[in-house]
Amino acid sequence: MVVSPVVLMIMGAVVGAAALAFVFRRAGGRPLIGLGIGAIAGAFGSALFMVPLDYCTFEAERQSLDRVFGMIFVLAGIALVVTPVSWLSGKLLRRESLMADDQTQGTFRHWWIALPLLAPTLTILVLFLYYPSLETLRLSTMLSRLGARREVFVCVDNFTRLVNDPAYVDTFVRTMFISFSIVVLSMSLSLLIASMAYLPLRGASIYRILLVWPYAMSPAVAGIIFLLMFNPSGGLVNHLFGKWFGIKLGWLNDPAVAPWTIILASVWKSMGFNILFYIAGLQNVPKDLIEAGAIDGAGLLRRFWHIVWPMLSPITFFLIVTNLTYAFFETYATIDYLTPGGGPLQSTTTMMYRVIQLGVQNNDMGKAAAQSIVLFLTVIGMTIVLFRTGGRQVNYGV
């Protein structure tokens, strides 16, 4: 051991003690009790990830990168334990309710009645979400194959090899590019189309149904149609492009173009959903506000920017979150049908694509688990940032 577990525990204890002492002082408790509770919580937190890992990252033969990862795990463990403890003790000291306020209506007479009602949901969550998540964490430290004789513990190698792999860094950057392009293009085009479909036209409801249609189509069917359309040789799109403009593009076999084909197909696929919500949102914009704006002499664009756009902000915010989830997690089928294998020069291999390729095709569960954790943390991080920044600017109505 380069760093002894005791040293790490003392470190955790110091951090925890300081945090809790501060919380206790501010909330009017005795700092010394806070110091004690914090020290215990911090020490426990430092061991949270390290005991299952058996402090392997700090073994003498490990690289310095492993130690960095080890420190990150230690700090994350401390944060995971100390944060809820300090939140809880702050609440208790101030004698605040642990639940949200104004929850008096319709409470059960006995607290335990809630349990059977929660049981079905909890059962499903535990079986299909919490347990698999823990299993993913465990697998990420393993070399593991389905149906193999044994598993081998590899510490954090599945993570450190990603840092050393330039191809993975490329994949990360490419995923960001493809995903953000999908979200931005899909949402802005949807808003434009929704604004037009919202105009009082004859047969508007038919247009609206047709616009939502792509969303109802299965990704596999859409993928095959796109593949046959965009196939660079013998495909319909290049046939027409060649006839009309005299150019043929390598939609699927040119590394510079292929990501855009994926973006295009994904945008087309997700637009129906966005249009649906934007039309609903537009219907909720009060007419009198727009009329008042018109009477005051505001032009179309001004009315849109100062009245419609702020009124749509809750929908926009909701759509950003769902579209990001779609772009990061649900484009696998589109990519695999259009550019099977991850595209020319891996130009359409996103993080999610790589996870499925490793886990399902290659049966390399440990590496797939590690990469899925990286993906998970990336998206969680972005969502938190989004809620902290964009979420505050959302205008929830008059």
Add this chain to the structure above:
Amino acid sequence: MKKLVFLSIALVMVIALALPASPISAQEKTKIDVWIAFQDYRWDWAKAVAAEFNEMFPQYEVVVTGGYSYETMFAQVAVAAEQGQLPAVVQYFEAATQDARDSGLFKPIADALGDRTEINGLTVDMEDYVAPVIAYYTLDGKFTSMPWNTSSAITFTNMNYLRAAGWDKPPATWQEIDAACEAVMALDKAPEYCWTFPNHGWFFEQWMAVQNALYVNNGNGREERATEVAFNSDAGVALLEWLDDQYNKGYLYYSGAQGGDSWSTVDQAYSTQQIAIAVYSSSDTTLYTEMGEEGGFESVASFYPYNGEVGWTGNLIGGATLWLVDGLDPAVEEGALTFLVYFTNTENAADWHKVTGYIPIRMSAYQMLTEEGYYEANPNQTVALEQLAQSTITPATSGALVGGFPSIRNVVTAAIDRVLLTDADPAEVLAQAAAESNVIIEEYNLLNAP
């Protein structure tokens, strides 16, 4: 009162969740589950044969379940094994042979059969199966899994283009392809590209075999467990250099698709006559012959193109076999074995061959069709079988046995992709692919070697 009703409902729900589904009434028939990796017309064919079998042997009920792909079938079986829900028969593709062998889940057909020559009244004649197939699936001296859909890689040529360019037969070597393509592309009505192949790892393996070059060490993994790849040899580099040259000259069409789903892009390019030559699997000989009839061109099948400077040794088989699960109830095992024998009898082997283009795996089926005059009317259908029959069986042409084979294929197709699309040196790309593959093998062996 209300509370009581509410509580009792909650209680019933909890009990309903906890109880297993009521057992199905006792079965008189022995159920035999067969899992195959197809969902298309090939699955329909298998179900039809199973229905005939069920009628002939009322004591058995064979249920054929279709799956999405060869690659996902393996994961499905591994999960089923963990849960003790294995079927009686599973279809695996040739690349999963080492994985299937290491899994310990299967019983060699030879062991199940013993020295019987008859099972449930059906004659068993292992001598009648085609030799290269038996060679591929004879492991540790034992015939292991029952061949069903066996193919080889062959060439389909649009003779309308070739004739116009002054060629009256399809090119046979790499050098001839180059010469023929030069002529074809110089035509007034030249196709968009001259030739293509699906960027699937199997084609690289075929091109190694025709040069009599090993894919992995230890005699292609047949003398001893393979520990390293051997494809980064002169033969591998020569192949990549040739492909790169063809691509740079604008002869070779590369659709960008890699692996198991790359086939359809080639189908489309060939059927729309945007290319003159398609190097493809014999499994779709029927389809590729029909493409010509429907598109108004003569579609001729011929042997796999080889390196004229090295000569032709032989080709590999491809496709999949049916594996018998170990530890079955004796009655189920007997039924499953009976079904396997029935499934590959002379008539079924001949019909399967005609419907798809996979080779007739029984010599008697080939003879039967020859006598019927089938091959005079369908000359394309003999090519794959002749190619395999003329192959010299060496370690290289017996095919590689290696763990993690599907992952290695992904590495190889990515290497071909890089060679074609960038200026990278083929030898360097191949060396890198070999290093990556060696890690896969090392990790596989670490987890699976006994």
